[in-house]
């Protein structure tokens with residue numbers, strides 16, 4: 200099974216951050232993000248879903264669906280306590 204197939208299996212069962220996947224596969228975050236882009240195209244009609252990143256201090260939601268890892272700072276309260284976006288497949 201390829202890494203992408205394994206990621207698909209995992210994301211069908213659990214929500215994961217890209218960082219968690221990178222840790223699990225002991226690879227770079229950028230590689231996981233690339234995998235996720237390919238997966239999104241290859242799993243149709245299923246969908247790669249993404250929960251937005253949010254600020255754990257003031258609950259600000261990062262609306263943009265950016266594929267880049269996670270925002271480093273909250274634009275509202277400047278906190279760096281940001282919960283990363285999570286991915287799953289439905």
Ligand SMILES: [Zn+2]
Pocket residue numbers: 254255256257258259273274275276277278
């Ligand atoms: Zn905030």
